[in-house]
Amino acid sequence: MTSSQKHGIPALISFLIPGLGQIIKGQLFKGIFIWIIGGVVGFFFWWTFIIPFAVWAWNVYDAYNN
Template sequence: MKQTYGLPALLSIFIPGLGQLVKGQFIKAFLIWAIGGVLGFLLAWTLVVPFLIWAWNVYDAYNSPA
């Protein structure tokens, strides 16, 4: 049975990377903040790229093992 994580996903909806941080995935949280922040800033005019980064972040926080 695959375990899912509702609270980390909920936290990641509001602050990207926080769900990974709560699960103890410190490197992944830092990479989301660093790479996602830079790409989101540089490509904000597209609106699609920042949304995809955010959506992947929430999906990952919900589905990846702790």
């Protein structure tokens, strides 16, 4: 597997569907945790846009680096 396959594809998938990149990398519990946290944060803090964006950006960063 090349470096872009290990990092780029899960990051791209997490860019579109948060948590799915972690699940593809084999981190099932982290992916489910991101779905739960993303849903709760999105539900309670939708009006700020900053906090949900920060959770989403962290998700993509984590899928790329971890």
